[in-house]
Amino acid sequence: MQLNHAQRELTVKIVYYGPGLSGKTTNLQMVHQRTASDVRGRLLTVETHDDRTLFFDLLPVFFSTANGFKVKVKLFTVPGQVIHNATRRIVLQGADAVAFIADSRRSMGPDNNAYWKNLLENMRENGLDPAQVPVVIQYNKRDLPDAKTDAEIEETRKKGKEPVVGAIAIRGVGVLETLHAVLQVGYRAIDARAGLTKNIGLTEREFLGQVFANIDTTGTELEKAFPPRKVEAK
Amino acid sequence: MRQGESVLQRRISLGEMLDGESFTEVVKGFVELYRVGIKVFDDKGAKLADIKINNGDFCGYVFSFPEGRRRCTATVGRVKDGPVATTHGARLPVLESDLVPQARGMVTVPCFTGLRYLIMPILWEGDTMGRVVFGPFTPEDLVDFPPRSLTEVTDAFDVGNAKTLVEKVRRAPESTIARIMLHFGQLMQTMLFAGQKMFLTSQLHIEATLEQNRELEERNRKLEDMNTRLKELDRLKSAFLATVSHELRTPLTSIIGYSEMLAEGLAGTLNDEQVDYVRTIMEKGETLLKLISSILDISQIEAGKVRLNFEPMDAIELVTSSVSSLKPQAHKKGVVLEARVPSRVAQVNGDRDRLRQVIVNLLANAVKFTPKAGRVTVTLSEVGHQPDLNAQGYRIIVEDSGVGIPADQFDKIFHSFYQVDSSSTREYGGAGLGLAIVKSFVEGHGGVVRVASEMGHGSRFTLILPVVPSLQPQVQITPPVTALQAPVDDRF
Numbered sequence: 001m002q003l004n005h006a007q008r009e010l011t012v013k014i015v016y017y018g019p020g021l022s023g024k025t026t027n028l029q030m031v032h033q034r035t036a037s038d039v040r041g042r043l044l045t046v047e048t049h050d051d052r053t054l055f056f057d058l059l060p061v062f063f064s065t066a067n068g069f070k071v072k073v074k075l076f077t078v079p080g081q082v083i084h085n086a087t088r089r090i091v092l093q094g095a096d097a098v099a100f101i102a103d104s105r106r107s108m109g110p111d112n113n114a115y116w117k118n119l120l121e122n123m124r125e126n127g128l129d130p131a132q133v134p135v136v137i138q139y140n141k142r143d144l145p146d147a148k149t150d151a152e153i154e155e156t157r158k159k160g161k162e163p164v165v166g167a168i169a170i171r172g173v174g175v176l177e178t179l180h181a182v183l184q185v186g187y188r189a190i191d192a193r194a195g196l197t198k199n200i201g202l203t204e205r206e207f208l209g210q211v212f213a214n215i216d217t218t219g220t221e222l223e224k225a226f227p228p229r230k231v232e233a234k
Numbered sequence: 235m236r237q238g239e240s241v242l243q244r245r246i247s248l249g250e251m252l253d254g255e256s257f258t259e260v261v262k263g264f265v266e267l268y269r270v271g272i273k274v275f276d277d278k279g280a281k282l283a284d285i286k287i288n289n290g291d292f293c294g295y296v297f298s299f300p301e302g303r304r305r306c307t308a309t310v311g312r313v314k315d316g317p318v319a320t321t322h323g324a325r326l327p328v329l330e331s332d333l334v335p336q337a338r339g340m341v342t343v344p345c346f347t348g349l350r351y352l353i354m355p356i357l358w359e360g361d362t363m364g365r366v367v368f369g370p371f372t373p374e375d376l377v378d379f380p381p382r383s384l385t386e387v388t389d390a391f392d393v394g395n396a397k398t399l400v401e402k403v404r405r406a407p408e409s410t411i412a413r414i415m416l417h418f419g420q421l422m423q424t425m426l427f428a429g430q431k432m433f434l435t436s437q438l439h440i441e442a443t444l445e446q447n448r449e450l451e452e453r454n455r456k457l458e459d460m461n462t463r464l465k466e467l468d469r470l471k472s473a474f475l476a477t478v479s480h481e482l483r484t485p486l487t488s489i490i491g492y493s494e495m496l497a498e499g500l501a502g503t504l505n506d507e508q509v510d511y512v513r514t515i516m517e518k519g520e521t522l523l524k525l526i527s528s529i530l531d532i533s534q535i536e537a538g539k540v541r542l543n544f545e546p547m548d549a550i551e552l553v554t555s556s557v558s559s560l561k562p563q564a565h566k567k568g569v570v571l572e573a574r575v576p577s578r579v580a581q582v583n584g585d586r587d588r589l590r591q592v593i594v595n596l597l598a599n600a601v602k603f604t605p606k607a608g609r610v611t612v613t614l615s616e617v618g619h620q621p622d623l624n625a626q627g628y629r630i631i632v633e634d635s636g637v638g639i640p641a642d643q644f645d646k647i648f649h650s651f652y653q654v655d656s657s658s659t660r661e662y663g664g665a666g667l668g669l670a671i672v673k674s675f676v677e678g679h680g681g682v683v684r685v686a687s688e689m690g691h692g693s694r695f696t697l698i699l700p701v702v703p704s705l706q707p708q709v710q711i712t713p714p715v716t717a718l719q720a721p722v723d724d725r726f
Contacts, residue, residue: 002243039360042427044427044430044431044434054435055434055435055438055439055442056242058242070360072359072360076242085449086443086449087438087442087445089445090240090242090438090441090442090445091240093240093243094243102726109726112725112726113725113726116724116726156726159725
């Protein structure tokens with residue numbers, strides 16, 4: 001988080017982390033598709049020829065608060081391949097919250113665990129306290145044959161304090177719900193640290209409201225809370 | 235810890251996002267195509283491009299008068315540094331209605347000469363990164379040229395000359411220039427996106443490389459530290475073992491010696507039961523002494539203190555004498571022990587005492603793990619070519635009909651202190667040093683040890699030794715198997 005009082009600007013950093021090919025970039029692509037073009041930048045992706053993220057993906061979303069504060073939410077993904085650990089660590093610098101994209105398939109359990117440990121390690125290396133950086137877990141690829149059952153996922157949820165969201169990112173299922181959850185925990189962590197409500201008059205309600213007012217929530221669990229606006233997302 | 239902050243953590247400037255030279259080329263092309271000057275500034279007022287066209291003569295003429303120069307400088311200052319807002323003499327441009335929504339933020343700054351400028355902010359992800367200035371151009375709606383604000387700069391103003399010079403400046407409706415400007419803005423967005431991508435990725439590539447380098451250096455340093463520490467620990471351990479073994483051996487020798495004297499009746503006659511007890515004390519003492527000797531051997535091997543002494547030796551004698559030293563044990567256990575040796579073997583080189591210890595260790599194991607009525611054989615081959623060594627050599631094979639060794643343990647049994655059954659209730663005694671010594675001595679000769687076994691049917695150890703030892707007679711030991719790291723609780 002970067003809070004610049006002189007320029008009245010707040011930058012929030014969210015990082016999508018997880019094993020290779022678990023769907024981090026797909027999540028960002030779906031958010032990009034659903035977000036009105038006037039509140040987001042282009043989706044910056046650097047991929048190798050076989051669709052593997054090489055450095056990171058970046059999708060900025062921005063708005064101005066009622067108090068005239070400029071807020072930028074930067075959504076990043078890390079490269080998932082093992083060899084890119086140095087890059088993962090750099091992208092993770094200064095993260096306010098992390099969406100951990102896990103692969104639901106049973107066979108991917110060891111990978112999920114390895115990257116979970118890698119996340120905690122890299123947080124510590126970056127001087128981030130894993131206890132202070134909130135994480136939301138997305139169980140992606142719920143539709144695949146080998147996927148864990150809901151009961152098994154419930155077991156995983158009970159093992160920690162992180163919110164868990166099921167998803168089929170490629171069809172957009174659970175993507176906005178994950179974004180909502182990670183922005184919510186991220187806001188709360190920053191608010192606890194920097195007093196967003198008190199110091200710049202930005203409440204959780206306004207923060208989430210401003211972001212989701214410009215995202216097409218049709219067909220998601222967020223549709224009721226954030227009715228899609230009439231203007232079509234380009 | 236990492237060095238410095240990543241480029242991803244800071245705001246990047248317009249200059250970083252645009253490649254200076256190619257951007258200037260694009261601007262130049264635009265200027266030549268549409269015949270209107272373009273200037274681009276970043277948000278700090280730094281100039282990124284400034285291409286003029288056709289207004290030089292007219293502006294130069296106006297600039298030649300002191301008051302003209304003053305007013306010109308003020309206008310240029312307004313355009314360059316003034317707010318991109320409808321204040322300080324700026325107003326909204328006159329546009330065709332379809333352009334209005336796209337042209338948000340664009341303003342018109344009139345020049346005192348009657349010409350005009352259009353200014354447009356460069357917006358990027360909600361930030362104003364700088365501005366684009368188009369002009370000066372002659373607006374289509376300018377009819378009474380030259381205006382009073384121009385003629386009043388000097389009494390010497392030549393209207394005819396000014397009219398001729400201003401003809402060269404592009405004349406167009408404000409709306410047309412605005413349209414060109416919007417088109418330029420779109421192009422710039424694309425260039426900014428490509429430029430940002432290139433800048434960020436190249437920077438990140440550098441950062442990642444530096445980070446990897448740092449990581450490797452750190453790892454190397456840690457490994458070096460650890461290596462130094464381990465070497466020191468290892469030395470301490472070996473020294474400790476050597477001292478302790480020595481200190482244990484001295485009193486033990488006395489225990490055995492005195493028991494022997496007692497058993498032989500030197501201190502008076504003992505009854506049968508007493509003799510039996512004393513002999514047990516002696517036997518157990520001998521066992522303990524052997525164990526301590528093994529520990530001493532291992533610690534000396536580990537400390538690098540053992541040097542093999544290669545000399546010509548008789549392989550047949552080596553095998554038969556080893557067998558005879560184990561005969562009493564085998565006999566006592568009811569195990570048949572036999573040696574199969576050829577009638578003649580070519581002379582070989584080796585450290586006879588160490589090799590004898592090797593065979594004795596293997597035989598002792600074989601007898602230990604073979605039940606009553608079992609059979610242990612040791613076979614000596616003739617000298618011939620040994621593919622395993624790619625040299626002339628011979629084999630000594632120790633076979634038993636004992637309990638056998640699980641196949642997954644074949645490697646581990648040669649590590650020091652390793653035992654197939656290490657439970658506290660295990661059936662067979664020993665410290666797990668015998669085979670470690672075997673392996674290190676055989677390898678010290680440039681030979682190899684092979685093991686084959688079938689559970690419940692027996693084991694076969696094959697020593698393949700060269701006729702002439704090929705290695706430096708420095709003996710090494712295979713370190714004990716380290717326990718795997720304790721598993722951490724998995725999150726998934």
